[in-house]
Amino acid sequence: MNLKETILVTGACGQIGTELVKALRQKYGKDSVIATDIREVTEALCSDGPYFKLDVLDKYALEKLTIDLHVTHIYHLAAVLSANGEKNPLGSWDLNMKSLLNVLEVARAENLKQVFWPSSIAVFGPDAPKELCGQDASTLPTTVYGISKIAGEHWCRYYNEQYGLDVRSIRYPGLISYSAQAGGGTTDYAVDIYHQALKSGRYQCFLSEETRLPMMYMPDAVRATLELMDAPSENITIRGSYNLAGLSFNPAELAATITNQLPDFKITYQPDARQQIANSWPGSIDDTPAKTDWNWKPEYDVYSMTTDMLQHLAETYHAEALQSK
Numbered sequence: 001m002n003l004k005e006t007i008l009v010t011g012a013c014g015q016i017g018t019e020l021v022k023a024l025r026q027k028y029g030k031d032s033v034i035a036t037d038i039r040e041v042t043e044a045l046c047s048d049g050p051y052f053k054l055d056v057l058d059k060y061a062l063e064k065l066t067i068d069l070h071v072t073h074i075y076h077l078a079a080v081l082s083a084n085g086e087k088n089p090l091g092s093w094d095l096n097m098k099s100l101l102n103v104l105e106v107a108r109a110e111n112l113k114q115v116f117w118p119s120s121i122a123v124f125g126p127d128a129p130k131e132l133c134g135q136d137a138s139t140l141p142t143t144v145y146g147i148s149k150i151a152g153e154h155w156c157r158y159y160n161e162q163y164g165l166d167v168r169s170i171r172y173p174g175l176i177s178y179s180a181q182a183g184g185g186t187t188d189y190a191v192d193i194y195h196q197a198l199k200s201g202r203y204q205c206f207l208s209e210e211t212r213l214p215m216m217y218m219p220d221a222v223r224a225t226l227e228l229m230d231a232p233s234e235n236i237t238i239r240g241s242y243n244l245a246g247l248s249f250n251p252a253e254l255a256a257t258i259t260n261q262l263p264d265f266k267i268t269y270q271p272d273a274r275q276q277i278a279n280s281w282p283g284s285i286d287d288t289p290a291k292t293d294w295n296w297k298p299e300y301d302v303y304s305m306t307t308d309m310l311q312h313l314a315e316t317y318h319a320e321a322l323q324s325k
């Protein structure tokens with residue numbers, strides 16, 4: 001990306017957008033990165049750089065903003081996540097698919113340079129290997145979210161093959177971060193657990209203790225995204241979406257890393273409907289093509305993640321407590 005180029009991020013107020021916008025602004029300058037979301041404009045949202053309210057289902061508004069602001073790259077993050085998706089399957093399909101098609105169409109019509117769109121490990125279903133699930137493993141998802149992601153991958157590849165659009169994608173695992181709350185997915189427990197550990201010293205987990213899932217700490221996910229988008233086009237052999245591996249743990253193992261630092265912390269288990277979704281997913285991912293094509297390598301393990309999460313959240317809660325005095 002050069003200095004005259006401009007990135008537009010959709011769904012910028014969510015768990016990933018909050019961190020990705022920060023990283024993109026650090027790299028390209030704050031005025032080169034336009035944050036958008038369906039949420040109302042507030043002073044706080046505009047404090048770090050340009051922010052516009054945008055419903056990405058409104059193709060005309062997306063196209064107008066793209067033309068008016070001379071946008072060259074779109075990072076399309078707006079979506080309904082796995083657990084929330086099951087509450088309204090048709091509405092979720094509409095948001096996840098129509099918004100992606102709006103972005104791809106605007107990118108094609110306006111000749112944009114690049115599009116980033118995240119897929120998910122939710123593309124896999126119960127027939128895929130539980131351990132080290134490979135790039136080309138069977139994709140027969142059981143959730144509307146997974147169906148929308150695998151369909152989206154096909155559309156991305158189609159736009160690349162038919163129109164030469166430089167669209168790139170990662171199948172993110174469950175993401176863990178401290179800046180924003182998790183957005184209604186099946187792996188949200190791995191974010192909530194840290195908040196509750198600090199607030200009450202207890203956590204009731206909605207997945208069973210042995211439910212192993214692929215996960216990643218947000219700094220690794222953000223770096224992976226920047227590295228994928230920076231890689232030379234000829235290195236990108238996968239135009240659907242890349243498998244990406246970082247961590248793999250179950251709730252009991254994650255809780256043990258917390259008890260290590262907060263010895264009084266207690267976890268209990270009461271699985272709900274999300275257990276069924278988790279059971280349909282792999283426990284770990286093989287990401288050989290990401291390693292080969294753009295040198296992907298995660299940095300955090302589960303212990304360094306827990307140390308970092310607890311430290312940042314403790315600072316946040318401490319600052320909030322001081323403010324409320």
Ligand SMILES: NC(=O)c1ccc[n+]([C@@H]2O[C@H](COP(=O)([O-])OP(=O)(O)OC[C@H]3O[C@@H](n4cnc5c(N)ncnc54)[C@H](O)[C@@H]3O)[C@@H](O)[C@H]2O)c1
Nearest residue numbers: 011013014015016038055056078079118120172174175183
């Ligand atoms: N967080 C994860 O663990 C994870 C894992 C795999 C894939 N992903 C994918 O990454 C992307 C971002 O996920 P996230 O966790 O940040 O989600 P999130 O739910 O935290 O954020 C989504 C954002 O989209 C916005 N939005 C909703 N409808 C909109 C609309 N019509 N127009 C514009 N904005 C709208 C919401 O206000 C919200 O800020 C999604 O595509 C998701 O499927 C996330």
